[in-house]
Each structure stands twice: as C-alpha cells, then as structure tokens.
Amino acid sequence: MTTEGDRHVPGGGRPPTSVPPEPLRVRSRLRDSCLIVEAEGELTILTSGLLRDHVLADLRGMSGSPCVVMDVGGVDFIDSSGLNALIVLWKAAHRAQGELVLARPERRFRTVIERSGLDRHLISYPTLDEAVTALSGDGGRRAGE
Template identity: 70%
Template sequence: MSLGADGPPDRVPREPLRIRSRVRDACLVVEAEGELTILTADQLREHVLADMRGLGGPPRVVLDVGEVDFCDSSGLNALIVIWKNAHRAGGEFVLARPERRFRTIIERSGLDRHLIAHPTREKAIAALTEP
C-alpha cells in the first residue's frame, strides 16, 4: 500500500472551500473557510448569489473571510461580482474579519474603496442594520 501525495489512505482530504450561510438581523451572513481561488471562486459566487435571490428586499450581505487562507484574482473577481449584484439590487455587501494578508490584497488591488471591511462579524452586521 502506497501513501502517495495525498497522505494516509484513511485520511479524508480537506475541502478547498467550505461555505455556510444564515440570516441574522435581516442580513445574510456567509462564512467562508479555506482557499478562494480559481478552483473555488465560482462556488462562492453562485452560493452567495443564490442566497441573495432568496432574501426579501434589498440584500444586506456580510461575508466573513476570517478563515480564508488564500485569495487569488479569481477570488477577488467573485467578490466584485457579488458586490455589484448587491448594489444593483439596492443592497450592500461588506467583509468581516479579514486577516492582514487578505486586507493587503484588497488594498493593493484598489478594491478597498468598494469592499468595506469590518474587524468583527458583529460590527459588519451593525454597519448594515443601524440607521
């Protein structure tokens, strides 16, 4: 029996991206964990857009990226598409808990003017729900 590059045969490979959504305080809160890359960007984009369509009224979306380990240009593109769709529908899209490396990517790309980031999920929700 060969272990190969994937490790022990009984070990389940880690999913590249895990996504969970729920509605909290009239906001769609999406938690992403893993890598946001060319292999997973479509998955995130389609998941969030489908959940946004299920909301009543303008979408208020918080994407918690605190557990995102890596983001490439395809991941950034998915975030832009989500942001544009939220704004077209009269809503808002913000990020929560970006780690330093993630914030740096957003800032260097110039997207920090559009993709507003909050240090905690609670502050992101408050920013979308408080008058």
C-alpha cells in the first residue's frame, strides 16, 4: 500500500488504467429527402450527447416534415443514456410532424430496444434501403399510419 501523508492512495500510486470507451462516430447525409444518420461505436453516457446534438442540429436545418433514418448497424453497445438520446430525437422528429426510424440494428441492440419497450415507438428495418423506402415512399408520414 502506498500512502501520501496519512491517506491511502488507490492503485498504489500508479495512474489509473481504464480502457477508454470506443468513440462514437456520427455522419449524416441526405438521401431521397431523408436524413440518414450513421452511428458507429458505443452509444453511452459518455457519447450520447454527441449523437443528440449532431442530429438536433441537422433537424434545425431541415424544412418540412423530417424523415430521419438512424443507421445503427455500427453501434456496438447502448446504455440507458443512449436510449434516452434516441427518445429525445424521436420526440424532436415527431414535434416537427416527421418520423425517425432505425435501420440495421444488430440483435443485441434490438434486444435492448425490445426490453425497454421502445420497439413500440422506434420502428426498425433490417436494411437502410427498406427504411428509406418506407419513409420516402409515404411523403414523410409516420411509419405504420
């Protein structure tokens, strides 16, 4: 045990050795009047603000009823903060009379969405093409209506 004066120094005075989280990479583009948002990495308390802020800024720059496809095929992990970011973005799209759907969710991602009950609101499509077709084909009306 290493001490400084009378107090214990955790880790024996060595610097902490934690593995940093996988950074989240977010890119967006327009396709068939839909905003395609590609997310890759971990969607956690440390990274969810990046996704939320990026998409909200894109939504502010769009006119009309936004259709947003979140391509989450590259998301390795999602925690409750990541779920909250998706809820915030879904609500923002709906407030603007638009829609937000998910594309390419991996099995673990789908399981988290289903167990949280969000699958009733966050509609998922197995491919990006299917998601874009579903939204752009109906003029941006809400999926499932």
